[in-house]
Amino acid sequence: MESIVSVDTRQGGLSVCVGKHHRIEKGRPKVHYHDSDDSKFMNDLRAQAPEMIGAFFDFDKAVFSKKVGNLDPATRELIAVAVAVTTQCPYCIETHVRKAKTEGAGGSDIAEAVMIAAALRAGGAVTHGWLAMKALQDD
Structure with a gap:
């Protein structure tokens, strides 16, 4: 669930900014993301960049192939979940x-995969905090 960043009820309407991509104006969504049928737009993407989309799917197929690599399919999928x-x-x-x-x-x-991902994401924030501390020293 996205958090509400701002609410403006001036001028008789409702304007809500949710995250950076969602807006509701006058009580109605202007744009909505992550709908269950969004995959239908893959055809548009494929039509506009057929070679690149083809290469992407070939790459994806090779990465998750059971015929290559040392990781078993379940481990590969758990890594994919974490990412x-x-x-x-x-x-x-x-x-x-x-x-x-x-x-x-x-x-x-x-x-477990989700919590490993969360720990790494949090760890990245901590180590980027080092840069904040370093920036204090640069003045």
Whole structure:
């Protein structure tokens, strides 16, 4: 759930900014993201960049192939879940959780991958905090 950044009820309307991409004006959404049928726009993307989309899917297929690499499919999918949580892609989260489950991962495996991702994301914030402390020394 996105947090409300600002609410403006002046001039008889309602304007709400939710995150950086959501706006509700006069009680109605102006743009809404992450709808269940958004994948229909893949055809538009494929039509505008067919070679690049083809290369992307070939790469994705190779990365998750059971015929290459040393990691078992469940581990690959758990890594994908952790990365998807970190990059905050709802489509990737849903897809890779389902695939991880199909490959034998359970709820505790998914939760562990999520918490590993959370720890790394938090760790990155702490280590970037070092840069803030360093900046204090630069003056």
